[in-house]
Amino acid sequence: MRNVYLDYSATTPVKEEVLREMIPYFTEKFGNPSSLYTPGLDAKDGLNKARQQVADLINAEEREIFFTSCGTEADNWVIEGVADARRNKGNHIITTKIEHHAILHTCQYLEQHGVEVTYLDVDNEGFVSPADLEAAIKDNTILVSIMMVNNEVGTIQPIKELAAIAREHGVLFHTDAVQGLGNVPIDVKDLGVDFISMSAHKIYGPKGIGALYKRAGINIPSFVHGGAQEKKKRAGTENTAGIVGFGKAAELAKRDLYEHAAHSDRLRRMLWEKIEAEIPDITLNGPKDFTKRHPGNLNIAFSYVEGESIILLLDAAGICASTGSACSSGSLGTSHVLDAIGVPITKANGTCRFTVGDMTTEDDIDYVVENLKNVIARLRELSPVNGAEGW
Amino acid sequence: MALYNDTVMDHFLNPHNVGEIENPDGKGIYGSPVCGDMMQVTISVDENEVITDAKFKTFGCGSAIASSSMATDMIKGMKVEDALEVSNEKIVEELGGLPAIKIHCSVLAEHAIKNAIYDYAMKNGKEYKGLEGFDPDAEHHDDCEEGHCEV
Numbered sequence: 211m212r213n214v215y216l217d218y219s220a221t222t223p224v225k226e227e228v229l230r231e232m233i234p235y236f237t238e239k240f241g242n243p244s245s246l247y248t249p250g251l252d253a254k255d256g257l258n259k260a261r262q263q264v265a266d267l268i269n270a271e272e273r274e275i276f277f278t279s280c281g282t283e284a285d286n287w288v289i290e291g292v293a294d295a296r297r298n299k300g301n302h303i304i305t306t307k308i309e310h311h312a313i314l315h316t317c318q319y320l321e322q323h324g325v326e327v328t329y330l331d332v333d334n335e336g337f338v339s340p341a342d343l344e345a346a347i348k349d350n351t352i353l354v355s356i357m358m359v360n361n362e363v364g365t366i367q368p369i370k371e372l373a374a375i376a377r378e379h380g381v382l383f384h385t386d387a388v389q390g391l392g393n394v395p396i397d398v399k400d401l402g403v404d405f406i407s408m409s410a411h412k413i414y415g416p417k418g419i420g421a422l423y424k425r426a427g428i429n430i431p432s433f434v435h436g437g438a439q440e441k442k443k444r445a446g447t448e449n450t451a452g453i454v455g456f457g458k459a460a461e462l463a464k465r466d467l468y469e470h471a472a473h474s475d476r477l478r479r480m481l482w483e484k485i486e487a488e489i490p491d492i493t494l495n496g497p498k499d500f501t502k503r504h505p506g507n508l509n510i511a512f513s514y515v516e517g518e519s520i521i522l523l524l525d526a527a528g529i530c531a532s533t534g535s536a537c538s539s540g541s542l543g544t545s546h547v548l549d550a551i552g553v554p555i556t557k558a559n560g561t562c563r564f565t566v567g568d569m570t571t572e573d574d575i576d577y578v579v580e581n582l583k584n585v586i587a588r589l590r591e592l593s594p595v596n597g598a599e600g601w
Numbered sequence: 602m603a604l605y606n607d608t609v610m611d612h613f614l615n616p617h618n619v620g621e622i623e624n625p626d627g628k629g630i631y632g633s634p635v636c637g638d639m640m641q642v643t644i645s646v647d648e649n650e651v652i653t654d655a656k657f658k659t660f661g662c663g664s665a666i667a668s669s670s671m672a673t674d675m676i677k678g679m680k681v682e683d684a685l686e687v688s689n690e691k692i693v694e695e696l697g698g699l700p701a702i703k704i705h706c707s708v709l710a711e712h713a714i715k716n717a718i719y720d721y722a723m724k725n726g727k728e729y730k731g732l733e734g735f736d737p738d739a740e741h742h743d744d745c746e747e748g749h750c751e752v
């Protein structure tokens with residue numbers, strides 16, 4: 211059986227070149243980067259090189275990159291850190307209804323501790339309106355956090371324009387770029403943002419390693435307390451192999467950015483065109499203009515069928531994709547993102563996300579379309595719902 | 602590693618009793634696509650009040666489809682009053698278990714079958730102990746809050 215992985219937004223395989231770079235840091239260069247002898251200094255060199263590689267991917271300075279245990283930690287750190295550091299200025303944070311839970315749940319936590327949070331609406335393609343942001347800013351606003359690229363429906367926000375509005379009002383601006391990194395060009399100087407969250411495992415690096423870009427001159431307190439690692443901003447002996455892998459993955463992402471995006475976009479369009487031609491009663495969720503969408507992302511509602519059963523039948527054919535359905539594994543509520551963009555719950559329940567990436571081929575696309583067509587037909591046969599009741 | 606055990610997967614991948622009986626003696630629908638699952642059951646009942654055939658159509662996840670298949674298997678050949686004893690716990694047991702958060706999906710099958718029998722009972726003026734206090738329009742799942750990992 212063929213295996214086709216179409217869930218690159220969930221995570222990516224580690225590239226050979228990345229793995230090769232990491233391995234020595236488990237074995238001969240295993241020293242603690244804080245130690246003063248050669249193996250420790252070698253490890254430290256590895257960290258410094260990686261920091262430069264990550265900085266280069268987003269046109270930042272090496273000293274502005276702080277490694278964390280994952281993208282989620284970077285999100286938690288910046289939200290809680292700014293709330294703490296700017297306490298004297300105010301206690302109001304602005305974010306959106308379509309953020310990742312790493313942001314939303316952190317904001318909800320802070321709400322229990324006296325912070326006021328505004329969750330901006332988005333339009334039916336997931337875009338935040340700059341005018342809405344402007345209108346939401348108050349005297350006590352201390353931070354705006356808006357994700358660069360949405361993980362479910364792929365919407366790419368006009369970050370430069372949004373960040374400029376925050377800046378005009380003297381408000382710090384953070385963007386969760388976990389899905390944007392390596393998929394869209396990011397230049398911190400051009401964007402004018404203050405913080406960026408990143409994660410290695412979405413760019414063909416290892417899991418369990420992330421970073422926060424913090425613009426030089428802005429101070430927030432440490433989030434993990436202990437030793438003096440990461441310029442005393444993030445304690446804990448560094449995950450050297452992970453950091454080195456992140457660095458290499460960032461280097462490759464910078465080198466191959468346009469090629470990667472063009473390859474993804476070409477296969478994504480092919481997948482969409484074939485699905486649209488072969489399968490009736492479907493709806494594309496998110497931006498119709500593919501240039502304003504994550505280059506590998508498709509999010510499709512298949513009427514009359516339920517998402518988990520689609521995923522299970524695809525899995526039986528060796529195909530990996532994900533769903534925003536209520537009954538998706540471990541979840542019993544439909545996606546907050548689909549809800550925010552106004553997808554009716556009946557359609558949200560039959561929604562699947564497909565994300566293509568570097569290893570995806572044209573043959574993969576053909577294989578997926580053929581199987582998906584059969585899966586949907588089979589489940590529709592089984593379904594008592596057919597649109598007649600208005601569902 | 603699989604999400605479900607082999608019995609559940611088998612009933613999901615090759616469900617038994619799929620379809621709709623023409624001119625059924627009883628028909629029941631439960632749930633709606635808004636809730637995330639919905640099942641339709643049709644049954645044939647003979648003069649001895651034995652369920653001679655049962656068919657289903659289900660909109661739902663793997664557990665909902667497997668439970669529908671198993672439950673319709675279970676009631677075929679049963680006396681109506683015995684079929685009313687087929688609880689969701691018994692369906693889950695026959696399936697060899699479901700993940701904890703999916704148990705509610707088997708309630709769908711129990712309830713849809715009761716609805717079909719209720720329809721049969723109404724049409725034929727029958728009364729069953731197992732239908733006492735049964736509300737065919739009862740709301741299903743209000744227990745839908747569980748955490749999940751977004752990726």
Ligand SMILES: Cc1ncc(COP(=O)(O)O)c(C=O)c1O
Nearest residue numbers: 280281282310312361388409752
């Ligand atoms: C938009 C977004 N933010 C944050 C994260 C969390 O990143 P990590 O898995 O590294 O914690 C993810 C990944 O699931 C994501 O898609």
